[in-house]
Amino acid sequence: MSLHKFPLVQNVLEASRERIRWTLENFPRVCVSFSGGKDSTLMLHLTAQLARESGKKISVLFIDWEAQFSCTIAHCERLHDYYSDVIDTFYWVALPLTTQNSLSQFTPEWQCWEPGVEWVRQPPEYAITTHSFFPFYKQGMTFEVFVQEFAEWFSQKRPAAVMVGIRADESYNRFLSIASRRKHRFSDDKPWTTLAPGAHAWYIYPIYDWKTADIWTWFAKSHQPYNPLYNLMFQAGVPPRYMRICEPFGPEQRQGLWLYHVLEPERWGLMCERVSGVHSGGVYAGQDSKFYGHRQLIKPDNHTWKSYALFLLDSMPQKTAEHYRNKIAVYLHWYQKKGMMDIPDTQPGDIGSKDIPSWRRICKVLLNNDYWCRMLSFSPNKPGHYQRYNERIKNKRKEWNILCNSE
Template identity: 35%
Template structure:
C-alpha cells in the first residue's frame, strides 16, 4: 500500500475518491460478489461511512450464482447480517443466463432456474432481503435475462427507487487483473468530469472503480492492517497451492474459472457432487481442463484433415445454436482480415512476405497504440501460421479450430472482445424467450 499514486499511496487516493463520490452522488451502493476485491471495497466504504458520520445507508448488491463455494455463501451471509444497521441489502437470486465454457452443448446455464429446482446446487437462501421470483420488486428484470444486463439494469432500478437520485455503483475491479479490465476502467471517452474511473450506464446512473490502481498485494495488506474479515476460501486456495492471481470465487463454469474447476472436488466435495449434475461437461472439464482434450496445449491434427476441414468437421458435430454462434464469429473475422486488415508490426509483415503469404498493405491502423500498418490477407485464410515466429495474432483456420476445442464461445482466443459480445443477443436466447412478457414477473 506504499505504492505511489500521483502524490499519495493507493489507500490515500482511495479516500480522496470516496470523498469525491459522496459529494457528487446522491445514492451509493457496492456490488459485492463475496470475492477478495469486492469484500475489501465494502469494508473500506463502511469504514469511511462510519468515520465521517454519513447517515444514509450504503446499498449492497449481491448477484447470487447458486453454484459457488459454501464458504462464499457463509461469508456473504455473515457480512450482510453483521452490517444491517449500515447497509441497504439486496441479495438477488433470480434466474439469469450465465455463460458456461465447460461444454459445447450449452452456451448458458441458468442459476436459480425454476424449471430445474430439483438440481439446484443449494437451497434458496431465506432472508427478508432476498430477491427471487416470489419476492421481486425489480421491475427491469426479464425472465432469464443475461447476468450482465441484470446487474446493469439494477442500477437503473435503484435510481428510480430513490426517486431519480444520482446513483453510483462501486465496483471492486482492478486494472492490473487484465488488459481488458484496464481498458474498461480507464475509459476517458465516457468518464465523469474528467474522472476516467467513473463510467456512465444510464441517465444519472454511473459505475465507479475506486480501487482500480490497487495491486493484489495491496488488497491483502489492507485486510491484514485493518483486520478485515474476508472469504476464508482463500485460505484453502493458498493451502492447495493456488497462485494468488489464479484464485477465483466466480461462477465455476465460466472461462476464467473452468481451469480450476477440479478444486471443488477437493475443497468443497458436497457442492462438487451437485455441480456434476447441474451443468453438462463439468466432470470432463475438471479432469481435462488443462490437457489436450480441451485444447489447452498443442494438439495433433487428425490424419487426412487440414485445419480448415477439421474445423468444418467439428462445426457439424455441434448443436445448431452453438454452430451458428461460431460461424458468425468466424465469418466476421474472415471478413475483417480480407477487407479491412489488422495492424501488425513491421517485423511480422516482413516475415509474412518472406514466407510467401499473399498479403496487401491497407494503410494505418488507428486501433493500435503505435499506429501499425494494416495487413489484408488475399485469397483463403491460411490453414495455420506455425512458421511465423514473431506473433500468433494473425488469422488461421487453426485458431478457429482451437476456439471450438477450448469451448471458447466468445472466441477470445481469436481476439474478440467481451464488450462486443455483450452487445450481441444470440439467436438462441432470442428464439427461446421471444414470447416471454417484457416484465417477466409480476411486480409486488
C-alpha cells in the same frame, strides 16, 4: 493510440479512500457491487467504513450463482450483518440468470436458479427470488444485461454510483475499461469513472490501481474478515494469481472446479447432476491441462489452423456449430471490410488478450468453448433477440459467401 500507466504521489490506500469519499459526497445513492472475492470485499470494507464515519447509507448488490462454495455464502452472510448499520438495502439476487457453460458443447449455457429443477442449494430467506421485484427483470436474462439494467433502475433517473472492484492489473481488457478514452468519464481528472449505458448511473472503480500484493497486505494489517476460501485454496496449492471467486463454469473459472471435489464433495455431486459437463470439467480443466486449449494450443500435423477450425466446427453438435459459424462469419466480414480478404493462419500474439485476428485465435475460441466468442470481441446476445439475429446472420453468410464449412 498508446495507453500508459502513470504513478501517483499517493499510495493506493489513500487514493482509494479519497475516491470513495468523493463518491459518497457527490452521489445521493451509492451501491457496492459485491461478489465475495477479495477485491470486492476490500472495496466493501473501505466504502462501509467511510460511510459509517460520514453518517451515510449505502446499498450492496450480490448475485448469488446457486453453485457456489459454502465458505463464500457464509462470508457474504457475515458481511451482510457486519455492516447492517450502514447498508440501506442488501440486494441478494437469487433469480434465474443465464451465463456461459464452457464445459459442454451440447448445453453451452446454463441458468442459475432455473425453475422446475433441483437446485444445488437453497437461497437465504432474505434473498430476492420474486421475479417481479425488479421491473426490468426478464426470465433468464444474462448477467451482463441484468447489471446494466440494475444500474439504471437503481439510479431512479438521477445521478447514482455503482462501485465495481475491478483492477487494471488483472487483465488487458480490465486495463482498457479504465484507460480507454472512448469512455465517458465524470471529468478528466477522474479516469476511474465511467458513465453507465442508461446515462444516469456512474460506474466507479475505486481500487483500479491496486495489485494483488496490496490487497493481501491490507487484509493482513487491518485484520478485517475476508473469504476463508482463500486459505483453503492456498492450502490446496493454488497460486494467488489463479484464486478466483465467481460463477464456476466460464472459460477461466472452470479451472478451479476440482476444488469443489476436494473441499465440498457433497456439493460437487449435486453440481454434477445439475449442470452438463461438470464432471469432465473437473477432470480436464486444471491449470496445466491442454484439453480446452487454455494455456497451449496443439493442432494435428495434417491441418492448417483454418482447416482445423473448420474441422472442429464440423465435429460439433449442429446447433452449437451454427452459432459459432454465425459469429465467425461476422468476424471475418468485419475484417474483409477493412481490406483483409482472409485473416492470417497465425500471427504473433494472436492468442493473447488483445484481439489480433487469425485462424489460430478462432481455434482457441472453439477449443475453449468460448460460446459468446468474447475472444473475438463479441458480447452475449439478448435472449429475446437471439433467434432473429441467428436467422439474419445465416442469410448474410450466403450473401457474403462466408459459410465456414469444410466442404
